[in-house]
Amino acid sequence: MQNTQDQDRQWSRHAARYDELFLDALDPSVENPLWAALDAVADPQSRTVADLGCGTGPLLPRLVGRFGRVVALDFAPAMIARARTRIDDSHADTVTFETRAMHDLDDYAGQFDVVVAINSLVMPDVREIDRTLRAIRASLRPGGQFLGVLPSMDAIHYHTMLLMDQALDRGLEIEEAERSAAFHAEHQYYEFAFGRFQFLGLRQKFWQPFEIRHRMAKAGFTSVELGQVLYPWDESMAGGTDFADHPRSWDWSFVARP
Numbered sequence: 001m002q003n004t005q006d007q008d009r010q011w012s013r014h015a016a017r018y019d020e021l022f023l024d025a026l027d028p029s030v031e032n033p034l035w036a037a038l039d040a041v042a043d044p045q046s047r048t049v050a051d052l053g054c055g056t057g058p059l060l061p062r063l064v065g066r067f068g069r070v071v072a073l074d075f076a077p078a079m080i081a082r083a084r085t086r087i088d089d090s091h092a093d094t095v096t097f098e099t100r101a102m103h104d105l106d107d108y109a110g111q112f113d114v115v116v117a118i119n120s121l122v123m124p125d126v127r128e129i130d131r132t133l134r135a136i137r138a139s140l141r142p143g144g145q146f147l148g149v150l151p152s153m154d155a156i157h158y159h160t161m162l163l164m165d166q167a168l169d170r171g172l173e174i175e176e177a178e179r180s181a182a183f184h185a186e187h188q189y190y191e192f193a194f195g196r197f198q199f200l201g202l203r204q205k206f207w208q209p210f211e212i213r214h215r216m217a218k219a220g221f222t223s224v225e226l227g228q229v230l231y232p233w234d235e236s237m238a239g240g241t242d243f244a245d246h247p248r249s250w251d252w253s254f255v256a257r258p
């Protein structure tokens with residue numbers, strides 16, 4: 001629990017400058033299968049959706065007004081404060097804001113038709129991830145679904161491979177090319193074996209696709225469909241504009257059902 005308390009403070013600290021620091025899976029330049037999955041929800045006015053780890057609330061304008069009821073949850077008070085500003089008074093009575101950790105859903109058991117978590121299942125302690133997935137599973141109504149985006153560990157390996165080839169093509173020796181790729185892909189912030197990323201006081205889980213399937217199954221989800229959220233090559237990634245002819249980098253999207 002000490003871990004959770006430290007991380008909620010750290011996330012709060014980054015709320016004000018969030019947009020400058022983080023890749024946005026919801027940006028219009030990003031190809032995101034989540035939109036189609038959300039659009040496919042039938043009869044949304046009769047449904048309750050939860051946005052877990054809502055952050056500054058970029059998804060809320062797509063949910064509020066369309067779904068009958070929206071629960072926006074984040075354990076960082078400064079994130080919730082920013083998310084509140086996205087909602088105008090005409091919809092205020094359909095939205096509930098919760099400042100709490102997302103494993104803490106007992107009072108919502110069996111109440112959500114759709115749960116969304118966009119880059120927020122990132123707790124560095126896998127016990128907390130498992131506990132949270134079980135809580136989400138229990139929060140779903142029969143027929144409900146859990147969808148979201150998870151930071152991809154294998155995309156960092158992919159970026160490293162492209163940087164490595166680029167350095168070799170420039171004539172570097174193998175050791176120099178490895179050093180250069182590791183530097184530009186910022187390997188000092190990653191623990192590759194355990195799938196973690198530590199930066200500016202935040203410790204975040206990064207996912208491999210087999211771990212998504214494994215942990216979802218362990219938490220009682222019987223079906224998991226994976227997809228890729230595709231990011232445009234741009235200056236936010238080292239060498240990005242040079243890689244325009246290669247397949248894009250990604251995070252994992254998923255739709256999971258009990």
Ligand SMILES: C[S@@+](CC[C@H](N)C(=O)[O-])C[C@H]1O[C@@H](n2cnc3c(N)ncnc32)[C@H](O)[C@@H]1O
Nearest residue numbers: 011053054055074075076079101102118119120
């Ligand atoms: C990378 S941000 C993503 C925010 C938002 N979903 C978006 O797409 O912009 C991760 C968010 O998850 C929240 N978060 C992380 N772990 C959490 C937990 N255990 N309980 C509740 N919120 C959590 C953080 O406070 C942060 O706002």
